[in-house]
Amino acid sequence: MNVVDRVRLGLAVGVAKAITAMVRLLGLGAASVLPGAISRRFHPRLLSLLCEQVKQGVILVVGTNGKTTTSLLLRTILEDQNYQVAHNETGANLINGLVTALLGNTNLIGTLTADYAILEVDENIVPLLLKDCQPRVILALNLFRDQLDRYGEVDAISQRWQKEIATLSPNTVIILNGDDPTLCYLGQQLNQKVRYFGLSEPKLYLEEIPHAVDSIYCPSCGHPLNYQGVYLSHLGDYSCEKCGFKKSKLALNSEDWPQILIGVYNKYNTLAAGLVAQELNVEKAAIFKTVKNFKAAFGRAEELTINGKHVRILLSKNPVGMNETIRAVSDIKKTGQSSTTLLVLNDRIPDGTDVSWIWDVDTEPLVKLGGNLVVSGDRTYDMALRLKYSQETSTEQNSCVKLIVKEDLKEAIETAFNLTGEEETLHIVPTYSAMLEVRGMLTGRQIL
Template sequence: MERSIKLIDWLKLGIAVLVAKTVTLILRSLHLGAASVLPGSIARFIAPGLLEQFSHQVKSGIILITGTNGKTTTSLLLRGILECEGYRVAHNSTGANLENGLATALVESSNLVGKLDVDYAILEVDENIVSKIIHTIQPHIILCLNLFRDQLDRYGEVDKLSKCLNEAITNFTSDAVVILNADDPILSYIGQQLNQKVYFFGLTEPEHYLESMPHAVDSIYCPNCGHALKYQGVYLSHLGDFTCPSCSFSRSQPTLNSQEWEQVLIGLYNKYNTMAAVTAAQELGVGIETTKFAVKAFQAAFGRAEELEVNGKRVRILLSKNPVGTNETIRVVTESGDTTTLFVLNDRTQDGKDISWIWDVDTEKLVERGGTVVVSGNRVYDMALRLQYSQDSQHSNVNLIVEPDLYRAITTALEKTPAGRTLHILPTYTAMLDVRKILTGSKIR
């Protein structure tokens, strides 16, 4: 009986894969989208145990990567390192990180009958579903990058999210290796309490400390006793070198020295992504020279510091979907010396309906620089109001342009970008997809 049930499951898997691949082919042939979610949804309806069945087929193990910011870049970088070492890797590279997106990626990597012939599967997983998915996919490595406020209407505050993540990892009794951000107080504390094998990554570069604590901080109190943490220095948001003056809690020691690794992508936040991927690669036994070669050759993920050339002008797309991420992209913009910026703010389901987070962003630093700021998106007037309040009416030199139509907004921003300079576009997630479609799919006149 058990054997016949297993045979039925495999038959369901084969049918599910065949149908999902057919749907993918149709959607992409008709240019109806990236087909990153729907095929997996259909496949899971036909074969509910699909994720578990695929997980058992991965030869060397599944690497689960989660956290608020940096999942896609870290996943792609680690994939590049492993492939450079000669491994075959399945990966949800489009960033679709809920159950149906994971299923779609695994279906795409399998053959027509559901055979998955890969060494590793790198699965970028939304931090809100880790507790739901962890026992199903049985990861070999759990890598958590950071915890920031993001989409309050979906996730709530960081304390709630950290509690769920802690319980998920603590209750996962396998011999999984856990890799955590030493500079994030909550993750550092979680790692110090775990029974699993734990590695930490972080920065050891005090020359990059911020001059002051930014406005958008989430976890500056000791997770052990509740006392305010004392920071020797802060890199971004609440990430930095800290100790608690009231108890014995302090920052964990990173496994690797970040000063020994090259900064490839722009932005200090991408150095964190690099150190996370490199730490995981070292745990998996990849040689240092291979790792360094792959890091140096890495190209930015789409919309994540991605650079394009449009009508002879450079365009840089910097995904900006929450306070911390947007503050860091603003830092990149202001340090670049370029003077034209396009903000695109959407509030669709994938962005989160609550856009109150824009009031926690230090837009004053962008406005103080002057230049031209164009705003667009379906919450264009909210963004315009935030920027208007950022101006000092007595000394404001910024040229604020409000353009609800995204195509015209991009055209205007390009026109305002001086020759030889770069237009920086700061979009939310769905806005980033819209921007890329316009820039790569049609000519800007």
């Protein structure tokens, strides 16, 4: 780095730290984006300069679902091995958020002190980011339809990723979900070292392919894939009878691994973080120890005790995510440990403004199990209508379902709490902005 770059970097860092301090002092937010946005004006190559300084390398975590939980688990594994890790833990996953996270780990002259940087990255900016960053590892978790108003279909995203990844150093390791046909095919086209994680447990197969399935056609030839079974959405064991495309060999046996949190989707998150950690030479026993003591990221199966009652928050922002949440909640309801679920649907920018995706969600299992379903959020009546249709089309236990509509979120939370027994768990199923609101009400001030 020449003298001019060093001076400009120092100026950018100073401005960023001053803005961060001011924003937090005034209680205006977490300062997770603005410092990066302004500091980049002082040095257009700021992101590249910061990434180059990470001692052991940058790890990019991409995909539709599971980025936050997987990144936090991987970070915890590495920190338990005494590594210093930079991480955009606030979830600000666009360029300005990534820059802000890295700047938070620099000293006053712009020297980065982190051994690793774990960066959760929005699907759409992966090609842009790779122009300024040569990562040590790219971890791709899955590709599902999510906010079609922003992203488009999964095939288009995969093609953009493949084009940019192909230009990276052969030393970059690519770790992919082998149960996802789109990602598996992407990996088979690359020259870098590629390793796959996934499930090898037929006992976890769904009884049928869900309605919210995205990719049941061969990514090579377009012929319908032959599925031996699916674990969630289009993730499963598959092959193509026409062209011979098939699932790549997995690097891990999932049956040997413990699991963080609840749900099949969290087993994928565990395997993903574990495989990256092994690639970074962390011993399996050390990984298992961290997994068994891991605590959830906020809103991602996070468990709270509020006024003596147990609450679990399960962020659900697309059809696949909500289907898996319903699957996990239903399993718990069957044990009698939960009778009330609060669903909060918003349509703000972080959620995606198109909420038609709720009609791809299989809400019928939740309705069949009965209990109390409390509905709130900006699009309260859209969610209530979806559940009402599930009541009408379901033939089992309709009389046991109580659908309660509350436009006011505070009132909805109070109602759900009052309906939850002392020994039960209240499950809250919000979209992203709704999750932030709910957590603020639960943890930021007394509401009951």
